[in-house]
Structure formats: C-alpha cells, structure tokens
C-alpha cells in the first residue's frame with residue numbers, strides 16, 4: 224500500500240529525513256517514536272505534501288505522491304490528524320465531519336451525509352452528532368479528529384501525537400479506536416507515549432536526527448539498546 228524509499232529532506236544544516244525507507248500494508252499500524260526534533264512531524268509533512276522532499280519516493284497504491292499538491296494527495300487517500308484538534312468549534316460534530324466528507328473527499332448531498340454518519344459511528348460519536356464541536360471533552364475532540372480523517376475514506380491515516388493531554392484510561396480508549404480503524408486501512412502513529420503504541424502498532428520505527436535507527440515489533444523496539452540510549456540517556 225505505502226512504499227517510502229530514500230526519503231530525504233534538509234532544512235539548511237538540519238537533516239529531518241535521511242534516506243528513510245519503510246513499507247506498510249492495509250491492516251497494519253507503524254508506530255513512530257523519537258526525541259523532540261527527530262523529524263517525526265516532518266515525515267508526515269513530506270508524505271502529505273506540506274513540505275517538499277529533496278529526494279526519494281513515496282508511493283501509495285503504486286502512485287507516486289511526491290511532486291503532487293497536498294489536496295491531490297488527500298484525494299489519493301492520505302489523511303492526517305493532529306495533536307491539537309482542528310475542528311470548527313462553532314459547528315456541530317456532524318457538520319464538522321460533513322465538511323470533511325464534502326471538501327476533503329469531494330462528496331455532495333446524500334453521499335456526503337452517509338459518509339459523515341458512517342465516520343461518526345465508526346469513531347463512537349453518534350450520540351454527540353448535534354453537540355457543538357468546541358464544547359466536547361478532550362477525548363471526544365480527539366475522536367472527532369479521527370472521524371474527520373476517516374470521512375475522506377483514506378487508505379493511509381497519519382496520527383501525530385493524538386494522545387497528547389489524555390489520561391491513561393483515555394489513551395487506552397483512543398488506542399482501541401485506532402486498533403478498530405486500522406482493520407480497514409494503513410496507519411502511521413507518531414506518539415510520545417510508547418504505551419499507547421504498544422497495543423496497536425505492529426512495528427515501531429525509531430527516528431533520531433532524521434535517521435531511521437530501527438524498525439522492529441514493539442517489544443523488541445522498546446527493549447532495544449537504541450531506544451534505551453535515546454530515551455534514558457544510557458551510555459552508548
């Protein structure tokens with residue numbers, strides 16, 4: 224589904240992506256961890272087209288994304304959810320998701336409405352449909368971010384630190400939602416909270432100074448020398 228090869232990007236002397244390679248299939252979740260400034264969000268900027276890569280290839284379902292504008296990549300199946308929920312606070316939950324189905328996915332009328340209702344139900348927000356988005360508790364605002372992304376019917380869902388600010392039981396609830404969603408698409412989940420990834424990620428990719436240090440199943444990644452060094456400052 225997704226094939227990233229030799230993906231490279233520098234800002235001046237700062238290397239945010241250093242010939243990164245990985246691949247991902249539908250039904251899989253790749254967790255991404257790494258210290259602040261490692262290049263995690265930059266990886267998403269390169270995949271979505273917010274930033275322009277210096278070199279490499281990002282193919283989704285065989286189609287090259289690099290060189291295409293962000294809106295076209297969205298139509299090709301890339302959706303992203305942010306740590307800080309980006310909803311329209313003075314619209315209802317339903318209206319927010321309808322906007323995503325309309326402008327993100329290009330649907331209209333009954334088709335857009337059906338897509339929105341389906342996304343709300345997959346994300347456990349049916350009962351909140353008529354509530355104003357700006358008044359939702361944090362976990363539901365996170366669910367709304369997911370519903371907006373899902374409403375575009377993505378092949379690839381990019382989650383950037385969406386668990387930030389949640390309590391531990393809320394993180395578990397969000398992880399359960401991601402586990403449910405990933406059965407139908409490929410997910411890349413950047414998270415500072417490794418426990419959140421543990422239950423959902425099939426593999427974890429460790430980034431450091433834009434370089435892929437390691438890609439391994441969660442247990443192996445967490446126990447690795449590389450992760451202990453960068454997170455706990457143990458001597459190399």
Ligand SMILES: Nc1ncnc2c1ncn2[C@@H]1O[C@H](COP(=O)(O)OP(=O)(O)O)[C@@H](O)[C@H]1O
Nearest residue numbers: 234237239257258259260261262263264265266
């Ligand atoms: N548009 C930009 N221009 C210059 N430097 C940038 C830009 N975007 C990110 N950076 C720098 O690239 C590095 C990686 O940033 P980022 O990908 O946001 O890290 P992470 O998400 O892993 O914390 C940081 O040093 C950041 O300051």
Ligand SMILES: [Mg+2]
Nearest residue numbers: 263264265383
């Ligand atoms: Mg980031």
